[in-house]
Amino acid sequence: MYRRELLGAGSIDKISYTSSIIDDSEIFKYVIITLIAHVNELERISVINSDVAGRIRDALRDIWRGGYEQGKLTGYEDVHEYIEAELIRRLGSIGGWIGIGRSRNDHVTTAIRLRLRRALLDLMLTTLRLREVALNKAVEGHDKVIIGSTHRQPAQVTTLGHYMLYLDDLTRDFLNELMHVFELVNKSPLGSGPLAGTMVGIDRFREAKEMGFDGVVDNTIYATGSRYFIISAASIIVNYLVEIGRFINNLEMWLMPQLSYVSADPSHLATSSIMPHKRNPATLEVFRARIGEAVGHLMAMYSILRPVESGYQLDLQELTRHLWSIIRIASEGLSMFTDFISSVKVNDEGVKESLNKYVVTAAEYAEVVAMREGRPFRDVYNEVARGLRSGTRVGLDVNNALMKPVHGSSNPSLITEHATARLNEVRELTGRVNSIINKLDEIENKLLNT
Template identity: 55%
Template sequence: MYREGLLGSGSRDVTVYTSSLKDDAEIFRETILAMMVHLNELERLGAVPGESAARIRGVLRRAAAEGIGGGDGYEDVHEYLEARLIEELGPEGGWVGLGRSRNDHVATAIRLRLRRLMLLLARDVAELRDALLRRAIDLGEELMIGSTHKQPAQVTTLGHYLLGLDELSGDFLSTLLSNYCLVNKSPLGSGALAGSMVGADRGREAGELGFVGVVENTVYATGSRYFALSTASSVVAYLTEAGRFLNNLQMWLMPQLSYVDVDPKHLATSSIMPHKRNPATVEVMRARIGEAIGHLTAMYSILRPLEVGYELDLQEATRHLWEVMGIAMESTRMLADVVRGLKVNSPAVSRDLSAFPVTAAETAEKLSLEESIPFRQAHRAVAESIKKREFRGLDPAAVVRGKRSMGAPATMIESARRRLEQVEKFKLAVDSMLKAVSDVEDEVLGGSG
């Protein structure tokens, strides 16, 4: 439809190859929201007759209710919707193209969709935090052998590990909400690059869609995907760091250690070896995180060579954004379920507490303090006793109980209870934000006119 005036009919094969319609299913509803608000603004300005605007809104509402279907011959969702309007209303349907570009509309739709996904992800991470904190309270005194360099290092608790993952998750939520403020700004009304002569009130359009601000510069508004790249980068960074805990889980689940147990639903067996208890969920989740890294790398690779302004490459980057968000939400929910069923195998831990000198550091500290000798001298003395197999360590449980400094294992249960209260308030706040977004969008689709 767009090309016929200048270029004539195109090749179906080429159109299918360059079309984003399949990917646009993700933002179908959001594209209609942007069209509706733009149409409302055109009507307010007197640029579109009220009767025409009302009929166009009716078609768009039906399209939103029915969803996208067919449309193989269209370049994208914008052409598909305009073609439907003209098919149902005749030339009158073409009013919707006045003072707008696919460039500002798709940027608007992506931001609308992304802000909702960010809030849903925030809710999922908050639920993960809830699971981590409750399990940390339950397992707060269950001893574990902490490792560095994959070597037995110090005695700690499983709750201590879980609280570390919780603190990471809290830091990520702060980053996610910072990115939410970046995403929740409107590019609508920017046109293709340098604005439009129609004179739409961009601030009014932003408010109607529930955005908290406007992306002011029209070149930046239409051609930049910094908001998407920044969000995807922070999400993948979180997945990468949180995924390191999966490596601990897999190690702890090895029969040679058997420090923890998980719900059997997260295990699989072998088709030939009946004894196998493979950590299937952990392995698949770790692979999915690797995929997320790949999708982020694709986004960087697509965006890097582009000039400032819109190019069709940008549509190819968007699908990777949705993949990153989908992997993050699914993996976070799955990890929360794993954590809820996590148990410590105390006999196995006790076995290795006796086998390895994991209280050596504390023994050296105690020797230094009690004998008033330099720590390095005490360190050497303990090392020599280990070498001679004469080491007599401290009681592991007493070591854990004796550490009361901030962040040490013995302080974790108190910390978990405080954090749990904060998480409950956070979940209520996110629910309120989600409701506000839904209310605004439902008003646009269901409002009078």
């Protein structure tokens, strides 16, 4: 529709090649919401009268109720062209009023921000659920001994609860970053036009408020031509997933029969087609592989963005499918991972067997002796090392070794105290996120159904 008067009809193969119709299913709802808010503003500033505005709104809502069927969108450059063409088909030329005061550039980035902020809120809830499960598991396993490793070698005794607080520390930091990037995303670019604004006197702040944004993206070039908000969201999600992948490696190692430190719900395991004894951690392996895919999607996003000048180019269209893929990998994978964590139990016999094999409290013993006897630590360290070399088992009692006084250590009483306090934090934050979601639901329902 857009190209016809200047360039003539396009060829279907080329339009299909450059079209974003497949990916636009992610933002269809938010494209409609953005257009309705825009029509409302055009009516308020008397660019269109109430009758025209009402007819366009009704048609937009009817298009929304009809759903997104890719088959009927064939031949269009994107969902924006399809909707405008459909408005004109239904209403005649008055449907063309939808194009004034906006560009596809500010329109699409508004729809992406609307979609992304909901995705971030949903991911917050998923992540908060992981925190809740990990913290409850920390309380449950506050004194359940695990042999921690460095360099993939037996290192020190700690507990499952201590490792669960490690997972919570990581997830807590991720949530803080998600909340920060939500603030970055939750600003409206609508009214910025293609680059330098529009001659129509749109109140961008009023439009932003109507859609539940906290404010506007000030500079119109930045509003339409930057994807910093996308790459910021994608990068922090992938950063977190990479760290989760590292924790998966610990779980997989603990599940090995050679160690057998933990067990998990059999529903997360698979067996071999030929070896009936195998118990493979299938869900962990698939999630870890998909984390690798997420890294690849992020690298693709950087590669797409890097050569593009400030301002809109069609390259940016190709960016968003990678964002949705990353969010999908995170959402599905973290839900599965949370369920896995909820089922983890320490195998005391497996841990005991390793404690009989490996001296893992020598460091604690050396520290205690140095302090008790007033001897330089390195002298005691060397003495202990010589004993170990000659085959003498030197170490502190396991339970005493756990009772470190320092903040954040393996001390079981500290683990219970910290986990309990953080559970209250999780409940409070979950309530805040749900409150934001409920508010946005009201805004979206009002625009789509009033």
